[in-house]
Amino acid sequence: MNSRTWIAVAALAAGLLGITSCAQDSTKSQAVKNSPVTVESTGQDGVSRVKVTQRAAERLGITLAAVRSDGSGLALPYSSIVYDSEGLTWVYTNPEPLVYVRARITADRVEGETAYVTTQLSVGISVVTTGAAELFGAELGIGK
Numbered sequence: 516m517n518s519r520t521w522i523a524v525a526a527l528a529a530g531l532l533g534i535t536s537c538a539q540d541s542t543k544s545q546a547v548k549n550s551p552v553t554v555e556s557t558g559q560d561g562v563s564r565v566k567v568t569q570r571a572a573e574r575l576g577i578t579l580a581a582v583r584s585d586g587s588g589l590a591l592p593y594s595s596i597v598y599d600s601e602g603l604t605w606v607y608t609n610p611e612p613l614v615y616v617r618a619r620i621t622a623d624r625v626e627g628e629t630a631y632v633t634t635q636l637s638v639g640i641s642v643v644t645t646g647a648a649e650l651f652g653a654e655l656g657i658g659k
Contacts, residue, residue: 551567551568551570551571551574552565552566552567552568552571552653553565553566553567554566554653554654554656557616562616562617562618563616563617563654564614564615564616565607565614565615565616565617565650565653565654566613566614566615567613567615567650567653568613569613572613572646575645575646575649575650576645576646577643577645577646577650578643578644578645578646579609579641579642579643579644580592580595580641580642580644581638581639581640581641581642582636582637582638582639582640582641582642583638583639584638587631588623588631588632588633589631589632589633589634589636589638590629590630590631590632591606591629591630591632591636591642592628592629592630592642592644593625593627593628593629593630594628594644594645594647595607595630595642595643595644595647596620596622596630596647597617597647597648597651599651603619604619604620604621604622604632605617605618605619605620605651606618606620606636606642606643606647607642607643607647607650607651608636608640608641608642608643609640609641609642609643615643615650617650617651617654618634618635618636619634620632620634620636621633621634
């Protein structure tokens with residue numbers, strides 16, 4: 516090959532690499548735009564709102580249960596409790612469809628599948644019973 520051929524091959528290769536690079540950058544920004552999970556600050560220290568798409572909620576298998584009072588205190592499914600790295604206990608509330616907010620709780624005792632808590636949760640508020648660990652990971656950015 517002569518030098519003109521090499522220059523033409525190099526220019527073609529550089530052009531193809533540039534096109535591929537642009538396509539990858541476009542895909543990355545689109546993936547962020549169309550993310551199945553969005554995390555927004557609530558203004559509370561270290562607590563965020565986690566919004567998921569309907570499809571993400573289905574894939575995570577998110578289920579809910581209502582906080583209830585049975586005369587012994589506020590009761591909720593033990594499966595709704597998540598523990599942070601300091602051993603503090605939390606639940607994810609569901610203030611609106613597909614939106615989850617972590618709320619600090621204090622577990623008083625656990626009896627079988629039921630946890631009794633002393634906290635500011637209201638009777639009837641929905642808490643996540645399946646998928647809370649995944650929401651916690653998404654909120655903290657684990658796996659990014």
